[in-house]
Amino acid sequence: MPVADEPFSLVIFGASGDLTRRKLMPALWSLYAARTLPEPFAIIATARRDFGPDEFRRRMREAIGEFARVQPPSEHVWERFAAALSYVAGDPTDAALYPKLERALRAIEAARASRPNRLYYCATPPSLYDDIIANLGASGLARGSAGGVTRIIVEKPFGRDYESARALDRQLAAAFREEQIYRIDHYLGKETVQNILVLRFANGIFEPLWNRNHVAEIQITVAESLGVETRGAYYEEAGALRDMVQNHLLQLLCLIAMEPPVSFDAAPVRDEKNKVMRAIRPVDARRVPEVALRGQYGPGFVDGRPVPGYRQEQGVAPDSKTETYAALRLIVDNWRWAGVPFYLRTGKRLKKRVSEIAIRFHRTPHMIFRRSPAGVEANTLVIRIQPDEGMALTVAAKTPGPDLKLGPVRLDFHYGEVFGGEPPEAYERLLLDAIHGDATLYARGDWVEHAWQALGPVLEAWAEDPAVGLFPYEAGSWGPADADAFIARDGGAWRAP
Ligand code: NDP
Ligand code: BG6
Numbered sequence: 001m002p003v004a005d006e007p008f009s010l011v012i013f014g015a016s017g018d019l020t021r022r023k024l025m026p027a028l029w030s031l032y033a034a035r036t037l038p039e040p041f042a043i044i045a046t047a048r049r050d051f052g053p054d055e056f057r058r059r060m061r062e063a064i065g066e067f068a069r070v071q072p073p074s075e076h077v078w079e080r081f082a083a084a085l086s087y088v089a090g091d092p093t094d095a096a097l098y099p100k101l102e103r104a105l106r107a108i109e110a111a112r113a114s115r116p117n118r119l120y121y122c123a124t125p126p127s128l129y130d131d132i133i134a135n136l137g138a139s140g141l142a143r144g145s146a147g148g149v150t151r152i153i154v155e156k157p158f159g160r161d162y163e164s165a166r167a168l169d170r171q172l173a174a175a176f177r178e179e180q181i182y183r184i185d186h187y188l189g190k191e192t193v194q195n196i197l198v199l200r201f202a203n204g205i206f207e208p209l210w211n212r213n214h215v216a217e218i219q220i221t222v223a224e225s226l227g228v229e230t231r232g233a234y235y236e237e238a239g240a241l242r243d244m245v246q247n248h249l250l251q252l253l254c255l256i257a258m259e260p261p262v263s264f265d266a267a268p269v270r271d272e273k274n275k276v277m278r279a280i281r282p283v284d285a286r287r288v289p290e291v292a293l294r295g296q297y298g299p300g301f302v303d304g305r306p307v308p309g310y311r312q313e314q315g316v317a318p319d320s321k322t323e324t325y326a327a328l329r330l331i332v333d334n335w336r337w338a339g340v341p342f343y344l345r346t347g348k349r350l351k352k353r354v355s356e357i358a359i360r361f362h363r364t365p366h367m368i369f370r371r372s373p374a375g376v377e378a379n380t381l382v383i384r385i386q387p388d389e390g391m392a393l394t395v396a397a398k399t400p401g402p403d404l405k406l407g408p409v410r411l412d413f414h415y416g417e418v419f420g421g422e423p424p425e426a427y428e429r430l431l432l433d434a435i436h437g438d439a440t441l442y443a444r445g446d447w448v449e450h451a452w453q454a455l456g457p458v459l460e461a462w463a464e465d466p467a468v469g470l471f472p473y474e475a476g477s478w479g480p481a482d483a484d485a486f487i488a489r490d491g492g493a494w495r496a497p
Helices: 018-033 053-067 075-082 097-110 126-139 162-175 191-201 232-257 266-279 285-291 415-419 426-436 445-464 481-488
Strands: 008-013 041-047 085-089 118-122 150-154 181-183 215-223 292-302 305-307 325-331 341-347 354-361 380-386 390-399 405-414 471-475
Touching: 008 018, 008 097, 018 053, 018 075, 018 426, 041 097, 053 075, 053 085, 085 097, 097 126, 118 126, 126 150, 126 162, 126 232, 150 162, 162 445, 181 445, 191 232, 191 380, 215 232, 232 266, 232 292, 232 325, 232 341, 232 354, 232 445, 266 445, 285 292, 285 325, 285 445, 292 445, 292 481, 325 481, 405 415, 471 481
Parallel strands: 008 041, 008 118, 041 085, 118 150, 150 181, 215 341, 292 471
Antiparallel strands: 215 354, 292 305, 292 325, 325 341, 354 380, 380 390, 390 405
16 A cells, blocks of 8 residues: 555664665655655664764764755755654664664654554665564564554665575565565666666667667676775675676666566566566586676775775775676577677776666678778667766768768767756655555565576685686776686677776
């Protein structure tokens, strides 16, 4: 049942962390500033650190100054938002925290005439989700309060592997009904990611070309210039494959590779994405280095500033084997994509922050401009997820002049120029959807399990096989030199975004 525009209370576990500061609170503030957050609302933040409520509000004010796309027009408006923030210190693994949370919720709900709607948000390192869910179940908080709607949002990565994801599902199922569970993957809330389906299925010109007959190769890049910042402890238990590939990059692959759903509704869209996951060719455990490569950043320079290597970061073991870079070559074994390689790569402390999908088409079967073949590149459609959201298609054109010379030109569309301003943050859309009870842009449990299955042999080889290399790269570069050799084996090269 949708909460629609009814009041709600949101409890954030892990609220002293990076996600809350960088994404959740700026998104909640921006929704409030745009008057789209249902009112009255309450946000109960909880973590072990013993901030008083005033100190927590001060930190959140700072976070909004740094990360929100909308700034408070006056301190008075900020104070109105801040009045809805409270902080309950406690360890989420300790059952004693939950009666305190319940008292805080009841006090807020008693002061309202409306239904007691509740959302719980797991924003801690994933190893704590089991305890949080068990405690929500045992304390009765999962059941919620009579007459209200209760939901739980679980951050990625959902589990560490196939088995643990299934165990987490079972544990969730013991405390919550499936329709109460929201598995978040914030890439699905990005405007440019939602636009992939619009581009493909609201335009007649792409679908006839969107297959092995015309597409030679697809590259999906999610590069970050940031390091692990304050998140060493979390990242040590995750690594690039679990942190980014198992969720964000595989979701992008599905949106590019899926068949048209019958309608843009949760069930048909999710069904088609699952079919893609089932079509991914299983990785042969004995040949992992042929399909996957990992790296770890050393010291270097980013934006002209010296930065430490991964092993020197706070919370990271000096001999850590955790990968901060991952590259994969996947094959989608179905009629549409047979033989088209999908290259995926992601890394921290790379040269610049850029997420894009590049679809390279076959060259022309015959070149009639034999005297000036230079300058003709294969047509490539680049979907820029961020920053500089937009898309570009490269085509060959005659360059002006008496000679017949050819060169590539870009037909380029920039969101900012056409629609003005910055697109809303993914978390704005997704938080609002969870408040309203719309799970279309959330990941389904069976998709998550397929994703772990697809990566299982790579995770195992990287954890257990000392012969599989961990290639170093300099912070501020495009990743390990070996990644170039990895793609060159097929005769290809990474795009320079
Ligand atoms: P953090 O490392 O910042 O951890 C969040 C909080 O969890 C910490 O502030 C800490 O609070 C608490 N915590 C950590 N370890 C323990 C422990 N052993 N016992 C109890 N509490 C603990 O992580 P992030 O905020 O970066 O990430 C949280 C989740 O959000 C992850 O699943 C991540 O994948 C996901 N995510 C993060 C994004 C980001 O940009 N940061 C973006 C998208 C998803 P305290 O010590 O005060 O208890
Ligand atoms: C998160 C990862 O899921 O996505 C982070 O945990 C990463 O490590 C972040 O920095 C990237 O998100 P965005 O929206 O900045 O591309």
